[in-house]
Amino acid sequence: MTNAATRLAEVRANIARVCKPARRETAEVTLIAVSKTHDAAAIQPLLDAGQRVFGENRVQEAQAKWPALRESYPDIELHLIGQLQSNKAEEAVALFDVIHSLDRPSLLTALAKAMDKAGRRVPCFVQVNIGDEAQKGGCPISELPAFLEAVRAADVPLAGLMCIPPADTEAAPFFALLAKLAADHGLTGLSMGMSGDYETAVMLGATHVRVGSALFGARG
Numbered sequence: 001m002t003n004a005a006t007r008l009a010e011v012r013a014n015i016a017r018v019c020k021p022a023r024r025e026t027a028e029v030t031l032i033a034v035s036k037t038h039d040a041a042a043i044q045p046l047l048d049a050g051q052r053v054f055g056e057n058r059v060q061e062a063q064a065k066w067p068a069l070r071e072s073y074p075d076i077e078l079h080l081i082g083q084l085q086s087n088k089a090e091e092a093v094a095l096f097d098v099i100h101s102l103d104r105p106s107l108l109t110a111l112a113k114a115m116d117k118a119g120r121r122v123p124c125f126v127q128v129n130i131g132d133e134a135q136k137g138g139c140p141i142s143e144l145p146a147f148l149e150a151v152r153a154a155d156v157p158l159a160g161l162m163c164i165p166p167a168d169t170e171a172a173p174f175f176a177l178l179a180k181l182a183a184d185h186g187l188t189g190l191s192m193g194m195s196g197d198y199e200t201a202v203m204l205g206a207t208h209v210r211v212g213s214a215l216f217g218a219r220g
């Protein structure tokens with residue numbers, strides 16, 4: 001097996017291992033292989049190993065990489081995990097199957113319009129600024145109830161909540177808070193956990209983990 005395939009098997013095994021004590025089924029957890037900065041040659045071993053769900057953080061980079069790969073693998077599922085500018089909404093709706101970074105009314109308006117125009121509804125996670133960090137994207141917790149209502153009113157499919165906890169602190173309390181917010185609002189989807197903390201996230205209810213460097217190695 002190649003390195004990437006070995007790492008994929010390890011990450012899958014780790015997810016399965018923590019699902020057990022958490023009394024969860026591994027099928028409840030979607031592993032998103034975050035392939036940003038990595039080219040098709042680096043992605044190929046994961047495709048060979050059966051991985052089909054991938055995440056990118058830039059619309060332009062994804063446009064350059066994925067249409068060709070999709071010709072060979074039509075069942076690829078592509079997730080946008082990075083911040084999205086409203087003027088890229090149409091391109092994002094055309095390319096991605098799930099968007100994880102819906103976080104403000106102006107973007108909601110742009111996405112709803114783009115989905116109407118394309119005749120395609122793309123499920124969106126609402127990103128929450130879980131650590132209340134000034135410079136970070138995400139809907140403030142205080143504005144979440146009103147924003148979720150607006151998403152539902154706009155007929156944009158709501159996949160759940162997403163967060164990126166503050167760097168260099170214990171992530172678990174933030175994952176637990178996101179899970180509570182989701183439960184409060186009747187949402188089951190939880191996009192949380194990256195290479196350093198996906199096992200913790202799974203134990204706290206993550207349905208989607210976004211794992212990059214643990215699969216591909218460090219980004220250059």
Ligand SMILES: *Cc1c(COP(=O)(O)O)cnc(C)c1O
Nearest residue numbers: 034057081194195210211212213
């Ligand atoms: C890059 C990125 C990840 C993956 O990070 P790793 O630490 O490499 O696993 C997950 N989520 C988001 C939003 C990212 O930008």
